[in-house]
Amino acid sequence: MAMALRRVYALRSGSPIAQSNSLVPVLSRFFSRSPPYAVKVGIPEFLQGIRGGVEAHAAKLESEIGDFHKLLVSRTLKLKKFGIPCKHRKLILKYAHKYRVGLWSPQAKLVKA
Secondary structure, rough: OHHHHHHHHHHHHHHHHHHHHHHHHHHHHOOOOOOOOOOOOOOHHHHHHHOHHHHHHHHHHHHHHOOOHHHHHHHHHHHHHOOOOOOHHHEEEEEEEHHHHHHOOOOOOOOOO
């Protein structure tokens, strides 16, 4: 907080610190979008990454929802309608939120060369 106040005061006074350091890089850390995902992730890969028995519902979700991005924005009542238990719904929604924000992604499987 103190660093931000120093920058604001420096901007107002017109000091050389203000010209060399702008607020754009500082604020971009908080308001920028997460980078696009490098690995193509589908519903089965996403559910296998979650673990906890959720991967048992992969075929059901693949047939009912179809698209991975629709799974990311689905809500608990929609998952309940498909017959997914509460514990698994919580895990799916928790990790879907983390994936959207960019805090988590399923681990890529290692390919032996």
